Amino acid sequence: MSETSARLLSLLSLLQARRDWPGALLADRLEVSPRTVRRDVDRLRDLGYPVRATKGPDGGYRLDAGADLPPLLFDDDQAIAVAVALQTATTTVTGIEEGALRALATVRQVMPARLRQRVDALQVTTVDRYADRRRTTVDSDQLIAIGMAVRAREVLRFDYASPRASEEEWLPPRKVEPHHLVTWGGRWYLVGWDLDRKDWRTFRVDRMTPKTPTGPRFTPRELPAPDVASYISKQFSRQSQWPCQGEAILQAKASDIAQWAGRDAIVEEVTADSCRLILSGWSWTGLAATFGMFECDLEFVGPQELKDAAAHLAERYTAAAS
Template sequence: MSSPSSRMLALLSLLQVHRDWPGDQLAERLAVTPRTIRRDVDRLRELGYRVDALRGPAGGYRLAAGSDLPPLLFDDDQAVAIALALAVAPASGADIAESAARALATVRQVMPARLRHRVDAVGAVTTTGAVRVDPDVLVAVSESVHRRELLRFDHAPDGDARPARRVEPHAVVARHGRWYLLAWDLERDDWRTYRVDRIAPRARTGVRFVPRPVPGDDAAVFVAARFKGSDRDDVWPCTGSVLVSADGARTLAPYLPDDAVVEPTGPDEVRVTLGSWSWEGLAAAFAAFVVDFTVHGPPPLHDAVLALADRLRGATLPAAPPSP
C-alpha cells in the first residue's frame, strides 16, 4: 500500500481534473477501501482544500472551485509535464518567452533532484520565430470564445479605411507556431480564419451568440483543411505521383515535405506522391525537383505539367545574336 502522503497527492491529482468522482471509483483507482478515501478526504479538508461530498446511491467527491486554495500539488509526471511545457513555450508563438523562463526557473527550484534530472536531460532548444502574439490579445480573443460573445476587432491587412470585423468566435487554434481565430464572419456569412497576431480587439460587445456547428466537428482539422484548400477534410484536394530513379529519390529525400509518400516500384525506380491546393501548384512542386521525373498520374497532373512547360517556354527570351 502507498504511504498516506503519496496517496493523498494522487487523490488530489485526480480531484483536480474537475469532474465528479464516485467514491468507489476513487478507491479502485488508488487500490484502497472507500473508508480510506473518506479519511484522506478529511485530511485534505484539514489542509484547506474544499472537497464537496456528492449525494447519490454511491456518493462521491468534487474539488470545489475557490480563490483561496492552498498551493497546488503535482505528482511526478504532472511536474515534468509542466516543466517541459514551459520549456517549449517560446515555440508556441505567444510572446511569453521571458515569463515562461522565469516560471520554469521557479518550478525547477522546488523540484526534487530526481525530477530536475529528467527535465534537464531534455535540453530543449526553441526559437521564438518572427511572428509573436501579444498574450493580452490572445487572452481577450480566447475569452470571447469562452463567453460565446460577439467579437469586434481591427485586422491589420485590412487597413484603417475598412470597418471593424464583426464575428462569432468559435475556436482559437495553434498551428505551426502561429495562433488563428476560427470565426463565423457576419458580413461575409461564412467561416473565416484570422491570424491572432494581426487582430486588435475593440471594446467588449456583451452580445451573446449561439455557436454554430463547425464543419467536421473539429476546429483544428477544419483550420488545417482550409490551409490545404479543402472545405472540410484535412487532405489536399489535388494529389498526384511521378516516377524518379532510385538515385534521384535519395537526392530528393532531405527536401520532400513531411506528407510526401515515397514507394519503391522496382529495383531502380521510385514513385513519389505529393498533394497541393491545385493541379497547377502540384505541377510546379514537381517541377522544382532537381532530378528528372515522369508523370505517373492522374491525367489532370499530366495536363498541368504540359501547360506549365508551355508557360516556361513562353517565358524564355530569344537568345541574343552573337556579337560580330
C-alpha cells in the same frame, strides 16, 4: 513524513486522477475507514482544496476548481513534461516569458534530486526553421481574450490590420461570431462568421486587436465543412499541390504538435490533451511515416489509402527489425 501527511498526499493524488470518487472506493484504496476519509477531506479543505461532496447511492467526493491555485501534485512524467513545456512556452506566444521562467524555477525547486538531474539534462533551445518565412508570435493576453469569446459564444469586436489596406486608410472594427482558434503553418488563426459580410472568414490572430466588452451571445452556426481542420485546409491553396492528404487524431496537446508539424499542417485542438492533424504529401507511404514521427498514440481517421499504407509500413518495419 507522518502517516497522516502521507495519506493526505495519496488522497489528493487520487482526487486529481479522476472526476468523481465514491467514498467507499476511496476508503478501500487508502485502506482506512470512510470516517477517516471524511476527516482527511476536511483537512484538504482547510488547506484550500475545494473538495465537494457528491450525491449518490454511496456518496462521494470531487475536486473542483477553486478561487485560488492550491499546491499541485505531479508524478515523475508529469513533472518533466511541465518543465520541458515551460522551456518551450514562448515559441508562438509572447508575454509569458517571465511567468514561464518563474514557474520553471518553482517546479524545479521542489523536485527530488533524481528528477532535477533529468530536467537539467533537458535544456531545450527552440530553433524555428520557419522564423524567416511564416512563423509569428501572438500576445498571450490577446490569445486568451479570443479563446474566452470562443468558449463563451460571444460576439467578438476587434480592429484588424489588413495587409490590403494602406496605413492612412481607416477600417471599422470587425464584428464576428468566433468559432474556433487553430494553428496552421506556425500562425494562429480565428475562424468565425463575419456579421457584416455575412460569410465565414479566417483572421490572423497577430493582426487582431480585440475590443471590450464582447457582444451578445450567439447560437453557433454550422461550418461549411465537416470540421474546422477540413475548412482551413480548403482556405489555403498550397494544400491542393500535394496529391495525398490524410488525417489522424493524436493524443498530444495541439500546441506541442503545432511546433513540429510543418508549414502545411492543419492542427486543431480536440481536447486539452488531443488534437486533429491533417498532413499532405507526395505518397501515402511517406505520409504514414510522417504521422509516425510524433511520439504519441494516434488513430488514423482516413482516407483508407492512408490506413492501408500505415499497415504496409508496419509490416515492413516489423520485418526490418526482426
